[in-house]
Amino acid sequence: MTAPPVLEVPVLEVQDLRTVFLTDAGPVRAVDGVSFRLGAGETLGIVGESGSGKSVTALSLLRLLEEPARIVGGQMRFQGRDLLAMRPEELQALRGDRMAMVFQDPMTGLNPVIRILRQLTEHMVSHGHHTPAAAKHRAITLLGRMGITTPERTVTGFPHEFSGGMRQRVMLAMGFANDPALLVADEPTTALDVTIQAQILDLLRGLNRDFGTAILLISHDLGVIGSVCARVAVMYAGEVVEEAATEAVLADPRHPYAWALVNAVPRIDQPLGAERRLTSIEGAPPDALDLPTGCRFAPRCPFRIARCETQHPPLAEVAPGRLARCWVTQAGAVLPKPGGTGFAEPGAERVRPEAAAPLLSVRGLVKHFPLPRETLFSPRRVVHAVNGVDLEVARGETLGIVGESGCGKSTLARLITRIHTPTAGSIRFDGQEIAGASAAAIRPLRRRMQMVFQDPYASLNPRMRIGDTLAEPLVAHGLLRRGAEARERVAELLSTVGLNPAWAARFPHEFSGGQRQRISIARALALQPDLVVADEPISALDVNIQAQILNLMLNLQERFGLTYLFIAHDLAVVRHLCDRVMVLYLGQVMESARSADLFARPLHPYTRVLISAVPVPDVGAQRGRQRVVLQGEPPGTLVLPTGCPFRSRCPIARPVCETPPPLAEHTPGRWAACHFPGEFDPGSSQALPSAQARAESPA
Amino acid sequence: MSGAGLALPAVPTRGQRAWRRYGLAGIGAAIVLGWLLVALLAPWIAPYDPDFVDVANRLRPPSAAHLLGTDALGRDCFSRLLWGSRVSLLAGFAVVLLGALFGTLVGMVAAYARGWVDEALMRLTDLVLCFPPIILALAIAAALGIGTTNTVIAMLVVWWPKFARLSRALALVQRGQEYVEAAVVLGLRPARILGRHIAPNAVGPLVVLVTLDVGNAIITFAGLSFLGLGVVPPTAEWGAMVAEGRELVEQWWVATFPGLAILTVVLGFNFLGDGLRDWLDPKARSR
Numbered sequence: 001m002t003a004p005p006v007l008e009v010p011v012l013e014v015q016d017l018r019t020v021f022l023t024d025a026g027p028v029r030a031v032d033g034v035s036f037r038l039g040a041g042e043t044l045g046i047v048g049e050s051g052s053g054k055s056v057t058a059l060s061l062l063r064l065l066e067e068p069a070r071i072v073g074g075q076m077r078f079q080g081r082d083l084l085a086m087r088p089e090e091l092q093a094l095r096g097d098r099m100a101m102v103f104q105d106p107m108t109g110l111n112p113v114i115r116i117l118r119q120l121t122e123h124m125v126s127h128g129h130h131t132p133a134a135a136k137h138r139a140i141t142l143l144g145r146m147g148i149t150t151p152e153r154t155v156t157g158f159p160h161e162f163s164g165g166m167r168q169r170v171m172l173a174m175g176f177a178n179d180p181a182l183l184v185a186d187e188p189t190t191a192l193d194v195t196i197q198a199q200i201l202d203l204l205r206g207l208n209r210d211f212g213t214a215i216l217l218i219s220h221d222l223g224v225i226g227s228v229c230a231r232v233a234v235m236y237a238g239e240v241v242e243e244a245a246t247e248a249v250l251a252d253p254r255h256p257y258a259w260a261l262v263n264a265v266p267r268i269d270q271p272l273g274a275e276r277r278l279t280s281i282e283g284a285p286p287d288a289l290d291l292p293t294g295c296r297f298a299p300r301c302p303f304r305i306a307r308c309e310t311q312h313p314p315l316a317e318v319a320p321g322r323l324a325r326c327w328v329t330q331a332g333a334v335l336p337k338p339g340g341t342g343f344a345e346p347g348a349e350r351v352r353p354e355a356a357a358p359l360l361s362v363r364g365l366v367k368h369f370p371l372p373r374e375t376l377f378s379p380r381r382v383v384h385a386v387n388g389v390d391l392e393v394a395r396g397e398t399l400g401i402v403g404e405s406g407c408g409k410s411t412l413a414r415l416i417t418r419i420h421t422p423t424a425g426s427i428r429f430d431g432q433e434i435a436g437a438s439a440a441a442i443r444p445l446r447r448r449m450q451m452v453f454q455d456p457y458a459s460l461n462p463r464m465r466i467g468d469t470l471a472e473p474l475v476a477h478g479l480l481r482r483g484a485e486a487r488e489r490v491a492e493l494l495s496t497v498g499l500n501p502a503w504a505a506r507f508p509h510e511f512s513g514g515q516r517q518r519i520s521i522a523r524a525l526a527l528q529p530d531l532v533v534a535d536e537p538i539s540a541l542d543v544n545i546q547a548q549i550l551n552l553m554l555n556l557q558e559r560f561g562l563t564y565l566f567i568a569h570d571l572a573v574v575r576h577l578c579d580r581v582m583v584l585y586l587g588q589v590m591e592s593a594r595s596a597d598l599f600a601r602p603l604h605p606y607t608r609v610l611i612s613a614v615p616v617p618d619v620g621a622q623r624g625r626q627r628v629v630l631q632g633e634p635p636g637t638l639v640l641p642t643g644c645p646f647r648s649r650c651p652i653a654r655p656v657c658e659t660p661p662p663l664a665e666h667t668p669g670r671w672a673a674c675h676f677p678g679e680f681d682p683g684s685s686q687a688l689p690s691a692q693a694r695a696e697s698p699a
Numbered sequence: 700m701s702g703a704g705l706a707l708p709a710v711p712t713r714g715q716r717a718w719r720r721y722g723l724a725g726i727g728a729a730i731v732l733g734w735l736l737v738a739l740l741a742p743w744i745a746p747y748d749p750d751f752v753d754v755a756n757r758l759r760p761p762s763a764a765h766l767l768g769t770d771a772l773g774r775d776c777f778s779r780l781l782w783g784s785r786v787s788l789l790a791g792f793a794v795v796l797l798g799a800l801f802g803t804l805v806g807m808v809a810a811y812a813r814g815w816v817d818e819a820l821m822r823l824t825d826l827v828l829c830f831p832p833i834i835l836a837l838a839i840a841a842a843l844g845i846g847t848t849n850t851v852i853a854m855l856v857v858w859w860p861k862f863a864r865l866s867r868a869l870a871l872v873q874r875g876q877e878y879v880e881a882a883v884v885l886g887l888r889p890a891r892i893l894g895r896h897i898a899p900n901a902v903g904p905l906v907v908l909v910t911l912d913v914g915n916a917i918i919t920f921a922g923l924s925f926l927g928l929g930v931v932p933p934t935a936e937w938g939a940m941v942a943e944g945r946e947l948v949e950q951w952w953v954a955t956f957p958g959l960a961i962l963t964v965v966l967g968f969n970f971l972g973d974g975l976r977d978w979l980d981p982k983a984r985s986r
Contacts, residue, residue: 446886459877473885
């Protein structure tokens with residue numbers, strides 16, 4: 001059914017692809033003249049912020065778009081065959097066969113009522129490559145190749161029995177079932193934890209190497225692209241603005257937008273300086289209904305020249321093998337190296353005054369959530385979310401709390417802010433015990449302790465004008481009256497967080513995610529708090545907006561002397577922002593130390609694994625870097641493991657780990673809960689096979 | 700060449716989309732609005748006094764003088780139909796609005812308080828839901844005595860639990876939202892969090908249920924009247940009118956027209972409610 005691939009014919013050739021969305025307001029040009037080539041066995045990444053057209057490009061390739069989206073121009077050839085001329089049956093025969101796809105959400109990609117085996121073998125048999133028996137054998141082999149232990153047992157399960165990482169492996173196995181020539185992966189690791197992401201990226205690299213499958217990887221994260229793809233296309237406002245070898249783009253971007261993307265992310269592999277503000281570009285992508293006549297990036301571009309405003313630049317060669325859509329670099333200009341702002345010389349550490357009494361002091365904090373009984377007489381099961389956490393935060397300090405999802409970091413934030421009531425333990429805020437205090441008793445203290453939430457779309461009341469949202473706490477605490485006084489303060493708050501004070505009468509849906517997060521921060525600041533607990537405040541935002549919000553948080557800290565408790569899963573950001581870092585695993589502290597020390601030489605094996613799992617946006621550094629890919633996933637929290645909680649996944653676990661290691665101070669200010677602190681060194685490779693042998697147990 | 704592969708179905712015009720989206724809801728709204736106008740203007744548009752007995756002209760078929768004929772006591776069926784709309788609509792709205800108000804209060808308090816308050820309120824709700832609603836309403840109405848007010852009270856007793864159930868579920872969803880957590884952290888009082896943050900965001904599906912339910916309440920009220928519990932004779936009411944005509948097979952107009960009136964008003968509210976539901980559901984709206 002498929003012509004044997006001729007060597008010269010690329011797997012995929014896209015020329016001048018144009019996809020529009022026909023909306024009531026007019027045609028939105030989501031993909032506007034995108035061209036690229038992908039040879040057999042090659043890897044290409046597409047990177048860009050949300051709305052740049054990268055996912056629409058992928059869906060156009062697979063011809064999976066539905067009304068009101070429409071492909072209005074261009075050519076797409078897959079192994080020399082015109083994709084646009086194909087009938088639905090031909091496309092169906094192609095998809096899942098020569099051309100496989102993996103999407104972002106592993107939770108909805110599998111049919112919940114069909115066993116894994118049938119979902120895996122169905123299209124192997126229907127595409128006519130295998131008999132049912134052969135397909136079963138192949139499914140089991142593939143699952144094993146995807147890193148699933150005991151695949152014979154696994155295939156008989158239903159999707160709900162698997163975690164997100166395991167399901168993504170199953171999806172990959174489905175994708176590879178018919179030996180495709182091309183795999184299109186749209187943000188395949190975005191929904192996963194960093195250790196699981198590292199496993200999946202490793203797998204993708206291996207599959208490309210072993211099977212010679214070409215990979216088109218779409219991601220917002222240059223680190224992810226950099227760790228898999230040899231080439232990258234940067235998209236902005238529906239166009240490719242730069243295309244080159246990933247390494248080259250990361251080291252020396254030739255388009256100002258690519259430059260901004262590369263420099264907006266803090267890098268875990270670069271020394272930190274005293275100046276922690278990141279490079280960020282102001283403004284927002286252009287309105288797709290009303291695109292500028294000149295360069296689409298010109299309104300936001302720090303390097304623009306007169307010509308950029310009037311003439312639309314073509315995608316042209318700026319160096320051998322490097323294409324960029326920029327008048328400035330096409331004329332031979334070089335974009336400045338970051339470093340002046342983001343990264344100063346090493347050793348220039350920030351100095352923090354040591355406060356005598358900590359602002360916040362937590363001792364032995366425990367939170368268990370009882371689950372409803374399954375039957376009347378069954379014992380009540382309990383989620384052990386937080387299991388004995390101690391921490392102290394000094395005034396003016398930033399404490400980072402990191403860990404994978406389910407480690408209890410969000411619960412910890414909600415215990416400290418007393419949204420939840422702790423099961424046991426003590427929380428002292430500025431000397432006052434609040435762990436068991438009633439809601440009414442805490443109310444006066446609320447003024448001094450505020451919180452910024454993760455999801456900018458859920459954390460603002462959609463039915464309140466933002467002026468009312470910001471004035472509400474002030475009025476509720478009797479700080480000022482409604483009317484002119486409140487309006488004035490609201491305007492002041494809005495300008496503090498960099499928003500137009502005239503926007504107070506707008507509703508939240510009129511703002512972008514980044515703007516909403518600024519409003520959220522303004523609301524937290526309204527009561528002039530001492531402590532701000534930030535629960536993943538930037539993880540739902542595009543990288544450039546992340547940089548803006550981080551810079552804003554740093555400015556506000558300097559201006560108001562704020563103390564931050566910063567909860568995140570992104571270690572590079574934590575390293576960048578925080579004075580001290582605490583690593584949580586299964587609701588317990590694994591390690592706590594000054595940020596610089598912790599990242600320079602982690603004592604706990606889990607910390608080392610976490611740091612090593614961060615995809616670094618630099619192919620060169622990645623190569624030199626010792627990667628430790630942790631196998632398996634965190635155990636459930638219904639039954640706490642005995643002994644060291646990390647023991648089941650630890651590469652250096654020994655019999656003594658069956659007794660729980662205490663959180664002990666090893667050098668002043670450095671705490672770790674491990675019997676062998678600092679002993680896990682990924683250089684000595686014997687550690688890894690033992691981890692693989694343990695591997696993962698089915699959920 | 701590639702143009703052939705691009706043949707896609709035509710994009711519906713603005714008018715087609717609007718009709719698909721709002722067509723039935725518009726018809727429903729027109730019917731409901733029409734009946735509301737009728738109820739409001741009944742004293743002016745009714746040709747006769749609805750209670751005027753004219754035995755000489757009893758059971759006359761529809762004619763120019765009596766558009767819908769006359770009943771067993773010679774009263775003008777058309778005038779009675781118009782006046783009857785007042786009782787039916789008023790009773791329907793009263794039951795549903797008061798029931799929704801009380802039920803929503805119970806449900807929201809239960810959802811916000813959790814614990815034993817939740818447990819107690821919800822078991823009370825279950826207790827009422829245990830009885831077949833019509834039978835329970837019948838029993839209460841019979842105990843209270845005949846009369847519009849008493850029937851409405853009887854219906855209220857069986858009407859609020861579904862609103863308590865729905866509003867509790869809706870409030871629980873909102874309670875887990877980050878903006879409610881933010882309100883807690885800001886130190887707002889529970890009443891304000893409930894009233895200003897949770898209730899306005901939970902109210903959408905309740906509006907739909909209220910709209911759909913008015914038709915339901917009108918039918919139930921008419922049913923109780925049909926059984927002789929609703930209105931005190933000789934008050935004109937559709938259910939009672941159907942009851943009066945149920946044995947008059949030859950004089951089909953006596954029961955048919957009040958029946959049709961009930962049918963149209965219930966249909967109108969259902970169309971309107973369905974339309975509202977689609978409109979409030981963002982997934983359906985994007986179509």
